[in-house]
Amino acid sequence: MKLPYLILDVFTRTPLKGNALAVVPKADGLMDNEMQAIAREFNLSETVFICKPQNERNSAALRIFTPYQELPFAGHPTVGAAVTLGLSSRASAIRMEEKVGLVTALFERLDRRSGEARFTLPRLPQRIVDLPDRLGLAQALGIEVEDIGCDVYRPAVFSAGVTFHLVPVRDASVLGRIKINHTAWENVFHHEHHSAYVFTLTPEEKDYDIAARMFGMDVGEDPGTGSAAAALIGMLAEQALGTGQSDYVLRQGHEMGRPCRITLQLRKDDDVLVHGAIGGEAVVAGEGVLDLAD
Known part of the structure; x- marks a missing residue:
C-alpha cells in the first residue's frame, strides 16, 4: 500500500517555522491501529488523516492522532487539514467531521502552497475547576509563587474538547524562565492529559496581545496549540465585556525557535459566551509517499 502525505507548518507562512503537521489526505481503509502506527512513525505532535465524510454535504472526516493516542479535537490539525482541502479545491468554506463534532472553517488561499483558515469552535470552552495551589504550580514550573497570576486572571482548568x-x-520574562520539575508535574497537573498552558498578557508588544507556552500531551513542549488557545477563550470570555466581540493575537513557540501566530475571537451576548473561533496560516513544507507494503 502506498499513501501520499504532506508536511505542513501551521500557524505560520514560513516553512520550517510554526508547528509541523503530517497530513495523510487519502486515509480511507486504514485501521485505527495503522493510523496510530503511522502517527508514531512521523513522531510529530499530531498527524491528521483525511477520510471521506459520512455526510456528503461535508468536505471530509478527520482523525487526529498524537504518537500515543487519538484526540477528539485539536487546533493545528484542523487548520492544517482545512488549508490542505482548500488548496486542492475552490471551496472557501471547509466542513470537517471530527470526533468532537462538525467544524466549519473559512479558507483563504494565499499562494499555491499556503493559505489561512479560521474555524468556529465546535464546543464552547467551559471552566472545570480552579487551581488554588500556587506553590505547587510554581514548583512544577520552576518559577516563583509571586510569578503566578496576571492582571485579573488566576489559574484554572478549562476545556473546549481537550x-x-x-x-x-x-x-x-517568566515564560522564558520556566524549567519543568518532572517529579512534581503529574501531581500538580493531574487532570486529563496532564497538560499546562502557561500564558501572559503582552501590552508592550505591538504585534501580539498574549504570549503562551504549552507543556504536556506526551510531546514535551508544543510550539502551537489551537485546542489550548480554544480553552483559553473560556477564561478570556469571563473577563470580556457583557456584549460584543473581542479579538486577540497570540504568540507561541518563540522560545523553541518555532514561532506561531494564532488568532482568537470570542463574542458574548448578555454576558454569555456564544461564539469562539481560532485561526492561523499554514504552508506546505514537503510531500512524500508512505510505502507500507510487506
Whole structure:
C-alpha cells in the first residue's frame, strides 16, 4: 500500500517555522491501529488523516492522532487539514467531521502552497475547576509563587474538547524562565492529559496581545496549540465585556525557535459566551509517499 502525505507548518507562512503537521489526505481503509502506527512513525505532535465524510454535504472526516493516542479535537490539525482541502479545491468554506463534532472553517488561499483558515469552535470552552495551589504550580514550573497570576486572571482548568490547566504568569520574562520539575508535574497537573498552558498578557508588544507556552500531551513542549488557545477563550470570555466581540493575537513557540501566530475571537451576548473561533496560516513544507507494503 502506498499513501501520499504532506508536511505542513501551521500557524505560520514560513516553512520550517510554526508547528509541523503530517497530513495523510487519502486515509480511507486504514485501521485505527495503522493510523496510530503511522502517527508514531512521523513522531510529530499530531498527524491528521483525511477520510471521506459520512455526510456528503461535508468536505471530509478527520482523525487526529498524537504518537500515543487519538484526540477528539485539536487546533493545528484542523487548520492544517482545512488549508490542505482548500488548496486542492475552490471551496472557501471547509466542513470537517471530527470526533468532537462538525467544524466549519473559512479558507483563504494565499499562494499555491499556503493559505489561512479560521474555524468556529465546535464546543464552547467551559471552566472545570480552579487551581488554588500556587506553590505547587510554581514548583512544577520552576518559577516563583509571586510569578503566578496576571492582571485579573488566576489559574484554572478549562476545556473546549481537550482539557488544559491554564496558568497565567506575571509577564513574558517568566515564560522564558520556566524549567519543568518532572517529579512534581503529574501531581500538580493531574487532570486529563496532564497538560499546562502557561500564558501572559503582552501590552508592550505591538504585534501580539498574549504570549503562551504549552507543556504536556506526551510531546514535551508544543510550539502551537489551537485546542489550548480554544480553552483559553473560556477564561478570556469571563473577563470580556457583557456584549460584543473581542479579538486577540497570540504568540507561541518563540522560545523553541518555532514561532506561531494564532488568532482568537470570542463574542458574548448578555454576558454569555456564544461564539469562539481560532485561526492561523499554514504552508506546505514537503510531500512524500508512505510505502507500507510487506
